[in-house]
Amino acid sequence: MALAVTLLSLGAMVLQYRLVEARLMAAQQSLLTADLNGLAALYDQRRIIALRQAIDTRATAATEGEMLLLMDRNGAALAGTRKDWPAPLAPAGDTFTSQGVVEFTEDRTRWLAVARELPGGFPLLVARSLQPVDDTLSALRRGIFALLGALLLAGSLVGWLAARSVMQRINRINTLADRVAEGQLDARLPGPRSDDEFGLLETHVHAMLDRIENLNRATHRLSDTIAHELRTPLNRMLQKLSRIEGQDDLTADLKAEMRQAIRMFDSLLDISRAEADQGTGGGLVPVDLSATAAEVWDLYDALAEDKGLVTEARITPGLHILGDRNLIAQVLSNLLDNAIKYCSPGDHLTLTLSPDTDRILMRVADTGPGLPDDLKPEAFDRFTRAERDRATPGHGLGLAFVRAIAARHGARLTVPPCEKGFALEIRWPRLQQSD
DSSP states (O other): OHHHHHHHHHHHHHHHHHHHHHHHHHHHHHHHHHHHHHHHHHHHHHHHHHHHHHHHHHHHHOOTTEEEEEEOTTSOEEEESOSSOOTTSOOHHHHOSSOEEEEEEETTEEEEEEEEEETTTEEEEEEEEOHHHHHHHHHHHHHHHHHHHHHHHHHHHHHHHHHHHHHHHHHHHHHHHHHHHTTOTTOOOOSOOOSSHHHHHHHHHHHHHHHHHHHHHHHHHHHHHHHHHHHHHHHHHHHHHTTOOSOHHHHHHHHHHHHHHHHHHHHHHHHHHHHHTTTTOTTOEEEEHHHHHHHHHHHHHHHHHHTTOEEEEEEOTTOEEEEOHHHHHHHHHHHHHHHHHHOOTTOEEEEEEEEETTEEEEEEEEOSSOOOGGGGGGTTSTTOOOGGGTTSSOOSOHHHHHHHHHHHTTOEEEOOOOSSSEEEEEEEEBOOOOO
């Protein structure tokens, strides 16, 4: 907008400059024409002698910016401020057979000349220097450039202030979006809202967040209620099954199924609790992530080797985060258990823990069957399982639990592409150790 206003102003100033230039030139031409006509009228009334006397008188008092010249039929000067016809002009007999106006340059000075041939063959020239006009136009150009510079400076300043104000309001909304992305669904913009478009946008964003928070709360409440209500009757059934005699195989199968269902409800409750604690930061303490990862790896490394997997752990020591040690151990246990469960003998299982700028990268990768492409967008949803894995024990809650714990700690969860198998990366916020 500032550039458009500046360009429009520049166009107006150029137009004004051209109009002033045209008016000044027209005024000079009018004065010269009147002067020439007056001398021609004197010639008509009192002939050549009176004209020569008048021109000599004027030549005596003429300034440097005035040129007069009267010549005879043979091209010799009869009177005036100079003895010869201006070199830039053609011979008088060829050019000034009738009245004409010519602009020429002599000695780096511009002149405007009006000439005519008087009756009897006497060329008459009257010219004025255009230096005053050039000085006026030069001053006008300097004024235009100064005004243009002021407009550019003012436009830049106004544009910068406007852009700064807009960016501050955009950053205000972006900050809210970042907080919501980190799991703080109750985050809102502080202070009163303005009556412009940004205020309307903030109102819509707040209404959207209120709706999402209500729906999310209702979903969690329903999930928690179902889990709580079903755990109790399942536990009572388990106790009653222990009293049945004579059908040990049947009761054992029923007990296993019911314990699996109870574990599923326990997992749902764990996920709900983790999601409810997102963004609060409560209960988090400094944790040696390197030591925790090493301990969990030692537990599962033996299980992986028993199944015939090729294992490798690259753990950088001394990496600390602010977190819940038990939850972190559950995340890593979940990932390693899933990898061992779905991999076949000969597959590779790798755990990497290393610094990554201001975060700590934890990567668990395997060369097992991986996750089907059509399920990757839903990998972290609850109860997501591939059809080929229906026969394998599980409920599809593992990655949902991992995502909830990662969000609880402000960690970033990504599934990087890999040629074979499955890989998961968690970037934990690094705890800055004081010296």
